[in-house]
Amino acid sequence: MDVSKSLITLTQVRARNISDALQQGQISTAIHVLLSLDAADVADVFNELPKADIDQLATQALKALNPEFLLELDENIREELLSKITIVSLAHALSALKTSDAISIIEDMSPAQQRALLNVFNTKTRDSISIGLSYPEDSVGRIAETQYFALPATWTISKARAVLASWSGSPAYIILLDKYSKPEVALHISKFAIHNDDSIELHHLEVEQLHKLQIDTDKEDAAFLFRRYKIKIAAIVDLHGRLCGILTPETLLQVEYEEAEEDILNLTGAGITDTNAYVYQIAFDRVRYLFVAIIGAICASIVTSTCLSVWRQHESFIIMAPMISAIGGAAIAQTGGVTIRAISNRHLSIDNLTKVLQKEFFVSCITGLILSLVVSARYFMLIKVSTHPYIGMVNACGIILLIIWSGFAGIMLPFITSKIGLDPATTAGPMLSIITDIVSVVSIFMLAKLFIVI
Numbered sequence: 001m002d003v004s005k006s007l008i009t010l011t012q013v014r015a016r017n018i019s020d021a022l023q024q025g026q027i028s029t030a031i032h033v034l035l036s037l038d039a040a041d042v043a044d045v046f047n048e049l050p051k052a053d054i055d056q057l058a059t060q061a062l063k064a065l066n067p068e069f070l071l072e073l074d075e076n077i078r079e080e081l082l083s084k085i086t087i088v089s090l091a092h093a094l095s096a097l098k099t100s101d102a103i104s105i106i107e108d109m110s111p112a113q114q115r116a117l118l119n120v121f122n123t124k125t126r127d128s129i130s131i132g133l134s135y136p137e138d139s140v141g142r143i144a145e146t147q148y149f150a151l152p153a154t155w156t157i158s159k160a161r162a163v164l165a166s167w168s169g170s171p172a173y174i175i176l177l178d179k180y181s182k183p184e185v186a187l188h189i190s191k192f193a194i195h196n197d198d199s200i201e202l203h204h205l206e207v208e209q210l211h212k213l214q215i216d217t218d219k220e221d222a223a224f225l226f227r228r229y230k231i232k233i234a235a236i237v238d239l240h241g242r243l244c245g246i247l248t249p250e251t252l253l254q255v256e257y258e259e260a261e262e263d264i265l266n267l268t269g270a271g272i273t274d275t276n277a278y279v280y281q282i283a284f285d286r287v288r289y290l291f292v293a294i295i296g297a298i299c300a301s302i303v304t305s306t307c308l309s310v311w312r313q314h315e316s317f318i319i320m321a322p323m324i325s326a327i328g329g330a331a332i333a334q335t336g337g338v339t340i341r342a343i344s345n346r347h348l349s350i351d352n353l354t355k356v357l358q359k360e361f362f363v364s365c366i367t368g369l370i371l372s373l374v375v376s377a378r379y380f381m382l383i384k385v386s387t388h389p390y391i392g393m394v395n396a397c398g399i400i401l402l403i404i405w406s407g408f409a410g411i412m413l414p415f416i417t418s419k420i421g422l423d424p425a426t427t428a429g430p431m432l433s434i435i436t437d438i439v440s441v442v443s444i445f446m447l448a449k450l451f452i453v454i
Contacts, residue, residue: 015048043072058084067093144245158198335410368403372396
């Protein structure tokens with residue numbers, strides 16, 4: 001049995017059973033079922049439940065369940081759930097989460113809701129969350145783990161053990177601080193535990209390099225550094241070099257996933273993927289992208305209208321033009337997608353841009369030549385009697401020029417937009433399709449003017 005299908009079916013069965021129990025007034029039974037599930041599975045069930053059932057479960061669920069399920073909920077479902085509970089209940093639930101997780105939920109609220117919620121927290125929690133919210137939205141300061149174990153590097157093992165015994169967490173690393181109380185190196189807990197000589201100072205043990213990141217570092221940049229240099233732990237420091245938190249690969253795993261998903265969705269203009277989002281949200285999000293596409297279609301139609309003399313004399317162009325335009329669109333989508341990921345992974349820069357363009361030129365020439373042969377064959381299959389011997393050649397050359405242009409634009413447009421501070425996936429997507437439509441028409445028209453007497 002396919003695992004993904006079985007999981008989907010199981011979630012739907014659970015949601016149906018819980019819904020049936022709620023209709024019979026058996027809220028305790030529904031809560032009991034949810035208590036037996038992992039937080040992620042609880043979220044999946046909630047995402048399947050109708051609004052009326054969520055309203056019934058809201059208060060009891062937040063009191064009884066692990067609040068981590070809130071992190072996995074679809075955004076609209078979470079808003080619906082949180083709107084049915086009191087600020088005090090929500091503050092109690094969020095207090096049980098890590099600071100970074102609590103921030104990820106609070107940051108989506110309005111400023112008024114944030115202020116009301118922060119006033120309910122105790123002083124320590126309120127200060128931690130307020131500080132986290134003060135950092136830039138996409139910075140590592142928002143996701144840094146504030147529960148860490150840091151000790152002076154000159155402490156002995158016995159002194160460190162005494163403090164560690166009273167600590168509630170189970171740290172994987174001990175951050176060793178220099179004489180200025182700034183992070184210096186990292187000590188894995190296993191290297192600490194194996195020593196029996198309690199008089200040894202911590203910095204004499206087998207320590208590891210500790211990477212340091214400024215607290216306003218973009219989290220995508222941090223994810224790239226972790227992946228590139230195989231970083232196991234990083235210290236998040238402020239402008240004065242003081243320790244503010246730590247970062248681990250597990251924390252950045254979700255960032256990597258969201259980055260890849262965002263690039264794909266922005267390139268296609270799909271936008272919201274939440275199946276529980278309101279219809280008007282999905283429609284508006286897509287219209288913004290498609291509005292740009294409409295502008296491009298209008299521009300392409302204006303260019304096409306200048307070629308009416310060609311279309312009137314040689315109707316075969318009307319048959320071949322959509323085919324050529326579709327090929328160009330697919331080609332530029334390929335190059336654009338690869339380029340955006342290369343930019344994201346720091347594999348494309350001004351230093352190697354010329355080399356990348358040269359390689360893409362040769363790839364485009366070979367690709368264009370192969371496709372032009374296919375298009376020419378299709379042309380002669382459709383058009384039994386040609387009124388001009390050069391029309392097939394015009395279409396074939398148009399394909400080659402369009403593929404070459406698609407390769408060039410697919411690299412340069414995302415590259416330029418990234419250099420001026422824009423998101424290449426968001427900006428380049430609609431622009432690439434617009435340019436391709438126009439170039440496909442212009443290339444055929446100019447070649448027709450050159451080879452065919454009009």
